[in-house]
Amino acid sequence: MIAKILIKRCFKPGKTKQILALLNDLRAHAMRQPGYISGETLVQNASPHCMVIIGTWQSIEDWYCWRDSNERNKYEAMIELYQERPTEYEELLLGTPLTSKDIGEKS
Structure with a gap:
């Protein structure tokens, strides 16, 4: 089932060039x-300075694999600095x- 992932980020003022470079690199890696x-x-x-990224994945499991990868976490650590x-x-x-059942109603 298709998964949509909303990622909300707010950045400190300044360093726009570095932030955009990191986000572009992260997206390029995600695309692969x-x-x-x-x-x-x-x-x-x-x-x-605040943004929402909407990622679309074939399945939530595909997203989890990318979310938990060392490659992605390396970029996340760099992005968090800003x-x-x-x-x-x-x-x-x-x-x-x-x-x-999903909304807690009794049968």
Whole structure:
């Protein structure tokens, strides 16, 4: 099932060139991973130092493999140096139907 991963980052002012280089390298490496479909980077209009990256993967397992890889974690450590706060993640599955069990209803 297709997975959409929302990655929220806010950066400290300055060092834009270094930040963009790291993000571009990270995206280039992600694109070579099994299951990677696409990525989008959205910048907040009111706070241009904050962004949301939407990654699309063939499965949540493909994302987990990349998320937990040494290669990705190396980039994450470098990116964190420029961030105002820790990265936030949200993992979503495309078209997953809710069942009463999923939302805690009694049968």
